[in-house]
Amino acid sequence: MAKHESGRLMLESEIPAFVDAVIEAGCDICAIGHDSYVLGDLEEMDAAADELDRIDDNFGDRDFLLLEIVAYLRSIGRYLDPGSPAKHWTENGNIH
Template sequence: MRQPTTRAIELVEALLAAGCDMRAAGDGYYIGEPADRASAQNVRNILRDFGSRRHLLGEIASYLRSIGRDIQEPEKE
């Protein structure tokens, strides 16, 4: 697992502050967009201004896990 860079951490913190529900999922992550229109537009602006984040995929997922924001796999019986 890659150590998160400051850039990855800043993006996650900005999106969480904007009201996103972000979770690490496998080797990636998902972003749950806020329901209210103003917050959702703010999130789109953050993502647009940030630019490409594909190269930070692992770092973002790693940081989300480190702060307890991951999807747990269901236990197999």
């Protein structure tokens, strides 16, 4: 994904829309633990590269919202904890 160059900062209130946009682009976004997240696997991200660039342009810089994005993903059940026996976030039993 290209780095957003307009200087726009994503708003915390936009996190749900951002997550929805990433999912609609075909990426399986999920939190990893309590302090990181992934947009999806490499194949998903590669296939959705153009759309992810558009999402990046639309929402702007979100790096400073890392923990808030992780908290939102965890709140909707899209997370994996390190050391968990689950191999996919849908196996964690906390889907909302």
